[in-house]
Amino acid sequence: MSSELVIHGGTVLTMESGTQPIANGAVGIRNGLIAVVGAAAEVLATMPGAPRLDAGGGLILPGFVNAHTHLAMTLLRGFADDLTLREWLEQHIWPAERRLMSAQTVALGTRLAAAESLRAGVTTVCDMYFFGTTVGDVLADIGLRALVSEGILDYPTPAADSPEAALRLSRELLERFRHHPLIRPAVAPHAPYSVSAARLASAAELAEEFEAPLMIHLAETRQEVEQLLRDKGLSPAAYLADLGILSERTIAAHCVHISPDDLALLRELEVGVATNPVSNLKLGSGIAPLPQMLAAGLRVGFGTDGAASNNTLDPLRDAQLASLLYKGVTGDPTVLPARKLIELLTVGGAGVLGLADRIGSLTPGKEADILCLDVNGPHATPLVDPFAHLAYAARASDVRHVVVRGRPLLQDRTLTTIDLDGVLAAARALAAGARPGSH
Ligand SMILES: [Zn+2]
The missing domain is CATH 2.30.40.10 (Urease, subunit C, domain 1)
Incomplete structure (x- = not known):
């Protein structure tokens, strides 16, 4: 029928x-x-x-396509604000995640995020988080299209007590969803500064084996660029290119501090970019060279990043803010015209995720x-x-x-597929019990 x-x-x-x-x-x-x-x-x-x-x-x-997010971080919305990325991540978010995030809470946070996303007109999300199999099951059940992944870091994560375990979970995820009509599994090494060269290579091999997308944070802060230059003598983009992990299946989130040479390199390797203007501004990370990315011919889409740094999952807001931001900083109101902006939210994002x-x-x-x-x-x-x-x-x-x-x-x-009142009540109850000092 x-x-x-x-x-x-x-x-x-x-x-x-x-x-x-x-x-x-x-x-x-x-x-x-x-x-x-x-x-x-x-x-x-x-x-x-x-x-x-x-x-x-x-x-x-x-x-709309949300080309970079961390769905279950909805549970950490408003948890720690007005901090730099490094302090926010290392002193607040990572400890909170270790305390709070389990398969069960990630399922709840993902449901809350899916509800918010659908209400904002989002039909595809690109999620980088933990318990990827759970995330995939929840989103498949709701019916939202997604790239899902298992975050790989050099440190233990809420889902994996070692990077090897995270790689094993990634493989399970790839096998489970490889033929799913809505859920596309991906490989997600966190960033060049948080994953060793050997593990970045392992992650890239895994993505290659399954012809899967590989998502990674890239050149988000000036500090990251300085660290890579000091330790490896290369910019983050050049370092990843050197390791051979960049390809047309790569989704690079942020690319805020990126040189014209780096842009040319990303273009040559056909890397897709997810730009996250609200998160970058809120964390004081800077302003990505979006007009230059588009002029270079890169595939670009908008991401919200997680709700702990945005603090919403509303890519229309990111796009609207970007339009005003780049007109303002360039002094040129013809930058990012209206139709182009909506293209980035739809066809552009689809292209970044390899779904064009x-x-x-x-x-x-x-x-x-x-x-x-x-x-x-x-x-x-x-x-x-x-x-x-x-x-x-x-x-x-x-x-x-x-x-x-x-x-x-x-x-x-x-x-139609989410019990919103139930999800909101459960998220509030969890937050009430999870504030620092409450247990
Ligand atoms: Zn992110």
């Missing part, structure tokens, strides 16, 4: 290059794939008996990952240019429906 759905009653932005918005358009979905896109009358005539989802006069576009052939645009044959945005609020009226609306006026709370692989996961702002 085939399952069908028609999303109609709105302006369709396919995000295919060179296309115009389709006023009063519709998207027909069959068996999780986009079957037809066009004028509503034609689409509805093609699929007369299909169930319908009404966009209520709003915008219909590809779901499956998601990112509303193209027949691609998977039906779609969001509908309400445009009836006073802050949204009148609407002239849909791209400018998304870039400068829309809010995550305007997201009305979200469909992943043809399945409505958010309908009229209600989550």
Whole structure:
């Protein structure tokens, strides 16, 4: 039996290059794939008996891609703020994770993150955390598309008492999800400064064996660059390239302190970049050369990073802030124009994750990952240019429906596969018992 759905009653932005918005358009979905896109009358005539989802006069576009995050860190939202990365990580976050994070709490934090993500129009997340198999199971159950991974560090993690154990868990994760329709397993060595050269090489070999993505933090702070230059005589990007671990399957998060030579190197090796402007600003890490990355021809998408450093999982907010930030610091308001910004949130992010052939645009044959945005609020009226609306006026709370692989996961702002009240209550209860000094 085939399952069908028609999303109609709105302006369709396919995000295919060179296309115009389709006023009063519709998207027909069959068996999780986009079957037809066009004028509503034609689409509805093609699929007369299909169930319908009404966009209520709003915008219909590809779901947003969060190209770098740590989902379960929602449980550490507001836990430690106004600190530098090193102090935040080593004195607050890592000890808290060791105390708090188990398979059970990671499952809870991931559910909370999935709820927040769906409400923000996100249909694909790229997660770097621990207990990756649990994360994959939870997200598969919810129906959210994801890259999932098992964080590898030189130190014990909440899930692995040694780097060897983390590599073993990574292999299990790769084997478990290698053919899953929604969950794509990846390998995740934490960063060049926190994983030894030998283990970085092991991680890269594992990714190679499974042809899996490899995600890593890269050149996030000036301190990291100085340390690598001192210890290895190379920039972080050159060091990783030297080790042979960078490829078109690499997702490099941050790349804040990166030279023109490094950018050329990343371009040559076809590395994808997840830029995280809110997290970088909040931690005082700096401002990534995003316009230069785009000019160099790099694949770039937006990531939120974790909710302990952002403190939300709302990539639209990251994109909107980036647009204003780069216009301001360059003195050039033509930098990151509205349509480009929305491309980075959709097709751009899909490209960074190696999913450009499956998601990112509303193209027949691609998977039906779609969001509908309400445009009836006073802050949204009148609407002239849909791209400018998304870039400068829309809010995550305007997201009305979200469909992943043809399945409505958010309908009229209600989550269909997550018991939100239960998740919120459990997260509050856990936080109340987990504050420093409470036990
Ligand atoms: Zn991160």
